[in-house]
Amino acid sequence: MxxxxxxxxxxxxxxxxxxxxxxxxxxxxxxxxxxxxxxxxxxxxxxxxxxxxxxxxxxxxxxxxxxxxxxxxxxxxxxxxxxxxxxxxxxxxxxxxxxxxxxxxxxxxxxxxxxxxxxxxxxxxxxxxxxxxxxxxxxxxxxxxxxxxxxxxxxxxxxxxxxxxxxGDGDAVVVFTSGTTSRPRAVVHTRSSIAAGMATVADLVRPEAGRPVLGGTFFVLVPSLASGAPVALPARSTRVLVRQLRRLAPQATYLTPPQLRRLLAEGSRFNGRVWTGSAPATAELLTRVKRAGADEAWGVYALTELFPAAAVEQADKAAFTGDGDLAGAPLPGVTARTDASGELLLSGPAARDRYLGEDPDPWVATGDRARLDGGRIVLEGRCKDMVLRHAENIYPGLYEPALHLPGVELAVLVGVSAQDGDERLVAVVQPAPGADRAALRAALAGPLERMGSARPDAVLLADVPLSGRSLKPDRAAAARLAARSLAAGRPSQRSRA
CATH class of the missing domain: 3.40.50.12780 (ANL, N-terminal domain)
Structure with a gap:
């Protein structure tokens, strides 16, 4: 490439x-x-x-x-x-x-x-x-x-x-992902794994020469430019980004879910194919993007350790009725399996070689619980996000997709300490701009009832805190927000006695 x-x-x-x-x-x-x-x-x-x-x-x-x-x-x-x-x-x-x-x-x-x-x-x-x-x-x-x-x-x-x-092959890039000041963690990609990832992007997106692409990452720039397509770096200002989309009419747009939500709130229009990842992309969000003019709206499941791993288009995601979050079929060359605990493991030519200072490992432990449904990856939440209530393990990823109704911009389930070794389960639901909160609470009654023993103890309508460069939901901050709400004793937010 x-x-x-x-x-x-x-x-x-x-x-x-x-x-x-x-x-x-x-x-x-x-x-x-x-x-x-x-x-x-x-x-x-x-x-x-x-x-x-x-x-x-x-x-x-x-x-x-x-x-x-x-x-x-x-x-x-x-x-x-x-x-x-x-x-x-x-x-x-x-x-x-x-x-x-x-x-x-x-x-x-x-x-x-x-x-x-x-x-x-x-x-x-x-x-x-x-x-x-x-x-x-x-x-x-x-x-x-x-x-x-x-x-x-x-x-x-x-x-x-x-x-x-x-x-020849060899180390190409080191990307720091997590860890502490005493033990940083960094992903090491080789020249061959970077090349494989970019080839996968090129085959998936198929950029056409001469037509602009909107996106700012290395995995967007190189395949697009190699295909002859000019690339526009997304503006930081949402209002400028709205004008950018209108003037460019890009054939392909790569933006994060928070960027898409801000654009939709400004009434922005889309065209061509829109791709999003780095943070959860719900079927509702992809549907709104298509209603705003996009020919296709894709959610991409990718990790720093393996980019990209799977992709799903809005029509398939909206049609999925099972438990969990459909991430799509593994892309060509990607092998997926789960271990005994249900954690998703991935391998393939685009997978990182190793973590800096550690031995090579062909399998990437994603930290996500998942199952394989007809060859497709269905995410069931982060392994560490499990909530323990009444001696029952509750995995938020199994139930959060059901909360993403029309009028819901983002929703997470978090555990709040009950001071007795147990946890209370709280749904933090972020209404879309202009949504009728009373109507939204009524609409949530059905999905909450169908959660059975995993039904939340309380529902909080509030903005979901975000963190990191990708602006992913900050579950720890959401849990603190929920704890303050419960401590305040707001009865109107209670889901059940």
Missing amino acids: LDILAHTLRRHPDRPAVLGTTPTGTVRTKATYGDLADLTDRCTGALHARGVGCGGTVGVAVRPGPRALAVLLALHRLGARAAVLDPGAGPDVLRARLALARPDLVLADATAQAVAGWARPLARRARLALPDLTELGPVATVGPRMPGCAPALDTDGRGARPPRPVD
Whole structure:
């Protein structure tokens, strides 16, 4: 895939590659195919001159865009691996991650370095935090250099002539996922697993040359550009994103469920095919996207360890009447099974090689309870989300889909301590904008009754707290919200005595 992209960049230098959008919604070309090819060449030469080569590790803290893509392509050409650093993780977490990855060099743009001294107020507003630059080891600035930043990466073309592209397998990228400052955890993908994942995306989406795609991840950029489709990075502002969708009319749109919900609340229209993942995508949400004009609306089940694993279109998801959340059939090459505890295990060419500092393992333990129904994956909740009530194990994922009725934007089931070793089960239901709450409570009566012994002790109509870059439901925060509600003794929210 990356070889195809390199060839395509050379063949069509004047073709728009990365599109930007002004606050008024005007679409402009941020980089052509030729610009990307030239920037990649210059980054490759500059990194080679700095001693980066096959088997080396480079930390990357560069915002998504042409420069970040050029850096990653240059590292791939050199056979080095990229350790992706999140400036928003905080200095303590970053120190721990850097100690584990031990990069030979850190590449950071000016925004990521802001907290180091030259613009601390800006950094605080952007929720960015890096340790002092002196703690990071060798650092180079990618892009415009501001006062106080590390020396710029020399990409003016005077660097040493880069060697021939590395041809073979090896570590490609390190992505930190979880863990603590004392024991960070990072996923290691190889060149072959990254290539397999991008090939799966290309086969699933089939982007057409010349028609724009809206999305910002590496797995969106590379397959789209290799197919000749320009890519627009999604605007952070919802109002600008609405204008962006209208002006671009993209053939394919990749957005998270929270982004889709905000767009729908603004009355946005869609076209082409819409893809969403990183957080739960209900049948109701996908249905609303199709009603807003999309030809197809897909939920993608993917993990950092294996991207993508399964996909399901709205029509199939809406037609599913069984317990649990239908994630779809495993994509070609993906093998799925469950262990004795019901946890879903996945394997395939796109699966990560290992966790950094651990031995390789062909099976990815997802942390999700699931069952296989006619070859399709049906999720039954997170293994650690189990609620124990009256000596009965209750798995929220089995029942949450039934709560996603028209007028419900998001719903989770959480356990709240009853102070006697038991737990109380609370449904936190987020109404859609403009929904009639009394009518919604009446509509929920049927699904709640059908839950049988898993029926919640209380129903709380409130916004579901979100967390993380993907804005997934924060169950711990939702449980605290539910606990405060129960402590306040609001009788109107009780589901049963």
